[in-house]
């Protein structure tokens with residue numbers, strides 16, 4: 001029996017199911033059950049389970065590997081969101097900025113070209129190492145990186161004019177504690193601007209796979225804050241507004257951003273499809289099917305994606321995120 005907690009647990013769950021084959025039953029549970037389970041485990045381990053342990057392990061292992069290996073391709077694929085984030089952040093040359101969940105440093109380094117000083121924080125050592133190398137290679141001297149959990153790290157209070165994040169704020173096991181901690185790092189009147197994915201249904205680059213999987217099996221409902229940490233935890237504007245309000249932010253606004261992205265940042269048709277199928281969420285979705293069903297899903301997805309290939313450019317697909325702005 002394998003237990004998958006919330007959407008953040010989906011990939012782990014399906015991977016375990018893959019490993020153990022037919023004997024496995026996958027049960028997705030909601031966040032309150034997940035916390036109860038964590039408490040039980042924590043008690044049995046003498047309280048040794050720390051905040052965001054599962055996510056920290058994932059982002060220091062398999063989740064970061066694809067990002068590290070293909071950082072430039074991810075940058076090109078996510079470029080429209082980086083641009084939207086920079087636009088809404090309204091950075092100025094004197095701003096002191098914190099980039100949470102900075103990963104390989106894309107938004108940190110982009111912000112550093114417009115702001116006074118930028119600190120990227122992330123608990124993934126391989127990604128921060130890469131971010132530091134990229135800063136050095138680009139000779140960007142006003143960006144620094146800290147390896148830490150943003151939910152619990154003791155930032156100097158009132159230090160930053162602005163907190164930004166590109167898809168780095170959806171993975172907290174206690175979002176109110178995390179956003180409260182992050183707000184504490186902002187000076188009075190400081191601002192936040194961050195990007196989080198809209199739901200699965202709004203993201204064509206994933207619905208294509210989800211729809212093919214659904215022809216064989218039912219998929220559970222994904223996303224929303226109540227289902228725990230994961231890619232779609234901040235997909236609902238109501239959740240975002242309530243969460244940020246609880247953490248002390250004001251004037252919360254969610255701006256819809258729906259560009260077409262170029263899969264893998266461009267490349268040949270086979271190579272672009274391979275890139276997609278190797279990403280965490282697509283792999284999680286594919287984990288719901290096996291045998292002939294899986295072969296059929298892969299055939300369908302490959303053929304539909306190749307139909308969208310533009311010679312010399314790549315595969316264009318619709319994507320949707322919120323750019324959230326708020327004031328401390």
Ligand SMILES: C[S@@+](CC[C@H](N)C(=O)[O-])C[C@H]1O[C@@H](n2cnc3c(N)ncnc32)[C@H](O)[C@@H]1O
Nearest residue numbers: 059101102103122123124149150166167168171
């Ligand atoms: C989807 S990646 C985005 C990375 C980068 N911002 C980008 O756009 O390429 C999410 C990032 O958030 C980081 N992260 C998740 N939870 C975190 C936490 N509690 N503290 C610090 N970093 C965290 C992960 O390590 C990962 O690098």
